[in-house]
Amino acid sequence: MGTLLEVRNLKKYFDVPKGHLHAVDNVSFKINEGETLGIVGESGCGKSTLGRVILRLHEATAGSVLFDGMNVTRMDKQELRSIRKYMQIIFQDPYASLNPRFTVAQIIEEPLRLHKIYPSEKQIRARVEELMDMVGLSTRMYNAYPHEFDGGRRQRIVVARALAINPRFIVCDEPVSALDVSIQAQILNLMIDLQKELNLTYIFISHNLSVVKHISTNVGVMYLGQLIEMAPKRAIYKNPLHPYTVALLSAIPSLDPDAKREQHILKGELTSPVNPKPGCRFSARCSFAQERCFSINPALEEVEPNHFVACHRVSEFTGAE
Amino acid sequence: MAEKLLEVKNLCVNYATEESTVKAVSGTSFSLDKGETMGLVGETGAGKTTIALSIMQLVPYPPGIIVGGEIYFKGKNIIENTEKENQKMRGDGISMIFQDPMTALNPTMQIGKQMVEVVRQHTKTSRKLAEEKCKALLETVGIRSDRFNDYPHQLSGGMKQRVIIAMSLLCSPELLIADEPTTALDVTIQAQVLELMRNLIGQSNMSMILITHDLGVVAETCDTVCIMYAGEIVESGKVRTVYKNPRHPYTRGLFESIPRLDDDDDVRLTPIEGSIPNPASLPSGCKFHTRCHYCKDICKSEDPPEQVDAETGQTFKCHFDLFAGGVE
Numbered sequence: 001m002g003t004l005l006e007v008r009n010l011k012k013y014f015d016v017p018k019g020h021l022h023a024v025d026n027v028s029f030k031i032n033e034g035e036t037l038g039i040v041g042e043s044g045c046g047k048s049t050l051g052r053v054i055l056r057l058h059e060a061t062a063g064s065v066l067f068d069g070m071n072v073t074r075m076d077k078q079e080l081r082s083i084r085k086y087m088q089i090i091f092q093d094p095y096a097s098l099n100p101r102f103t104v105a106q107i108i109e110e111p112l113r114l115h116k117i118y119p120s121e122k123q124i125r126a127r128v129e130e131l132m133d134m135v136g137l138s139t140r141m142y143n144a145y146p147h148e149f150d151g152g153r154r155q156r157i158v159v160a161r162a163l164a165i166n167p168r169f170i171v172c173d174e175p176v177s178a179l180d181v182s183i184q185a186q187i188l189n190l191m192i193d194l195q196k197e198l199n200l201t202y203i204f205i206s207h208n209l210s211v212v213k214h215i216s217t218n219v220g221v222m223y224l225g226q227l228i229e230m231a232p233k234r235a236i237y238k239n240p241l242h243p244y245t246v247a248l249l250s251a252i253p254s255l256d257p258d259a260k261r262e263q264h265i266l267k268g269e270l271t272s273p274v275n276p277k278p279g280c281r282f283s284a285r286c287s288f289a290q291e292r293c294f295s296i297n298p299a300l301e302e303v304e305p306n307h308f309v310a311c312h313r314v315s316e317f318t319g320a321e
Numbered sequence: 322m323a324e325k326l327l328e329v330k331n332l333c334v335n336y337a338t339e340e341s342t343v344k345a346v347s348g349t350s351f352s353l354d355k356g357e358t359m360g361l362v363g364e365t366g367a368g369k370t371t372i373a374l375s376i377m378q379l380v381p382y383p384p385g386i387i388v389g390g391e392i393y394f395k396g397k398n399i400i401e402n403t404e405k406e407n408q409k410m411r412g413d414g415i416s417m418i419f420q421d422p423m424t425a426l427n428p429t430m431q432i433g434k435q436m437v438e439v440v441r442q443h444t445k446t447s448r449k450l451a452e453e454k455c456k457a458l459l460e461t462v463g464i465r466s467d468r469f470n471d472y473p474h475q476l477s478g479g480m481k482q483r484v485i486i487a488m489s490l491l492c493s494p495e496l497l498i499a500d501e502p503t504t505a506l507d508v509t510i511q512a513q514v515l516e517l518m519r520n521l522i523g524q525s526n527m528s529m530i531l532i533t534h535d536l537g538v539v540a541e542t543c544d545t546v547c548i549m550y551a552g553e554i555v556e557s558g559k560v561r562t563v564y565k566n567p568r569h570p571y572t573r574g575l576f577e578s579i580p581r582l583d584d585d586d587d588v589r590l591t592p593i594e595g596s597i598p599n600p601a602s603l604p605s606g607c608k609f610h611t612r613c614h615y616c617k618d619i620c621k622s623e624d625p626p627e628q629v630d631a632e633t634g635q636t637f638k639c640h641f642d643l644f645a646g647g648v649e
Contacts, residue, residue, distance in 0.1 A: 042507035042510075043478075043507055150596050150597070152596055180365050180597075181534065181578045181579055182364065182574060182578045182593035182596075183596060184578065185577075185578035185580075185590040185592030186592040192589075209508070209582065210579065210580040210581060210582050213580060213582060214580035237582060248509060249582070250512075251509045251512035252537065253511075253515070253535065253537030253538045253540060254537055254540060254541065254582075254583075255536055255564065255576070255579065255581065256540065257540040257561045258561070259540075263512065263516075265516055266512070269477055
């Protein structure tokens with residue numbers, strides 16, 4: 001399986017009155033076709049911006065996004081439109097992402113009409129029914145409106161709309177965060193099944209580490225706009241190396257009431273992403289920080305096969321294992 | 322035997338609208354000892370917040386009406402309280418942390434002022450003493466007292482939630498109801514807030530009802546747990562007992578729906594099929610039968626009894642005892 005999407009030194013700065021807000025700062029990674037990259041991090045770390053910059057819903061400040069070898073960041077409008085067929089996005093809140101005045105059928109067929117995929121009405125209808133069936137919606141609801149559905153079924157409509165034009169790549173921005181756990185599991189299973197069936201590639205953005213672990217092949221952890229650790233999921237959960245990842249994992253409440261875990265409770269909160277100081281972004285909250293951490297920003301380096309970490313002291317952590 | 326602080330008996334709350342009557346809470350009973358922390362878990366619309374509002378005597382009327390049941394707080398049925406008695410009870414006796422820290426504070430008022438108002442409303446304290454008390458409590462929750470004159474928008478989400486926690490503790494309540502206190506927060510901040518709450522409770526022998534949909538938060542914070550489904554408590558007991566061997570099919574389903582961090586392999590999740598029934602037209606018999614794997618004819622027609630495990634005190638509302646033998 002080859003690389004489907006490559007992101008190179010991607011940056012997105014927003015201009016704010018006080019300077020530049022570094023929403024995404026020098027992020028690079030690759031995703032193979034048919035795999036899922038999970039992106040985790042706290043609110044404000046730039047994970048949603050990253051997803052949007054990849055689809056060019058925001059223009060990148062610098063860096064490039066290569067989709068199947070083609071540079072998305074340099075495309076003109078027409079090229080972009082033709083490539084958007086292959087890239088879709090699923091948003092977090094199914095209550096906000098569906099037009100309340102469209103019926104289910106109108107919602108799902110809109111991308112089909114925009115990209116002029118089928119010439120006849122009959123084919124469009126057949127495709128919509130096929131899609132509804134695929135995501136587990138009864139075709140009886142063909143002419144229903146979004147308000148007639150609960151959160152889980154609305155998210156199924158969103159998934160059907162995203163799949164309508166046979167995309168190869170989907171950015172999933174917190175697709176299950178607004179749903180109850182029992183419904184969340186249904187949608188996760190649906191997404192995993194569809195991925196296998198259609199050989200889809202996902203970027204799965206979430207703040208919920210257990211959900212990301214469940215669905216991802218590789219996991220990247222973001223902190224204040226930067227990717228600070230990336231590894232195959234098992235490595236990141238069994239052997240987290242960056243102090244922030246360690247703290248993030250230990251902060252998740254365990255389901256086992258007997259579990260007496262060593263908790264690394266972080267002090268303080270995210271610092272501001274506006275005009276960040278030099279040095280490691282995490283240094284202000286890090287209990288391992290040394291002088292160099294406050295002056296030099298560590299680069300993301302491969303410390304073990306496929307395991308990338310951005311930390312000055314990472315060799316000490318690997319040595320201790 | 323610990324002293325009983327709160328006892329809710331057969332509580333029924335309806336929301337009546339023009340078209341329909343929604344049974345938000347139907348026949349719920351539980352009790353809470355002094356110093357005990359209880360988790361109230363359920364999905365959206367299960368009736369958790371309605372129970373909290375009933376205990377606070379804050380069910381919005383109309384459309385909400387408590388149609389039956391009793392709520393005893395320190396031996397007194399508070400449903401019969403006058404509004405004056407209620408005001409005395411709130412703050413001093415029972416206090417509540419609301420769900421969303423972003424909206425629970427008045428945006429046009431300095432946080433210090435909001436806190437002083439609470440103290441002076443409930444006790445005869447001079448402004449100066451009240452300010453000192455508020456500043457001291459802010460320090461306890463980890464906010465420097467020089468933020469006393471800040472407006473809410475100058476604080477981050479975690480800090481706002483800590484201000485609200487401080488505020489709810491100002492009058493040293495005997496019972497604290499925390500409605501999803503950490504849901505709007507990031508995990509690292511959630512860990513800070515939970516630790517803070519655990520410490521404060523440990524110090525003051527306060528009781529707490531923690532409302533959440535996160536079973537992990539309950540495991541870390543609570544002594545007992547009640548699982549709610551469609552307005553009823555379907556299972557309750559000591560956290561350890563319930564987590565080790567859930568006896569109600571719904572509780573089991575909840576646990577199986579949650580992706581776990583400690584799984585080694587890619588276990589496929591087993592979601593509960595279907596979705597929560599419309600509370601305006603609840604199914605007959607067992608409310609869960611429409612989604613239950615083990616559903617038999619009796620489940621569709623008859624309301625299940627509450628069974629009690631004599632040994633552990635675990636209760637579950639089911640016609641059968643499917644999981645008596647423990648984990649298979």
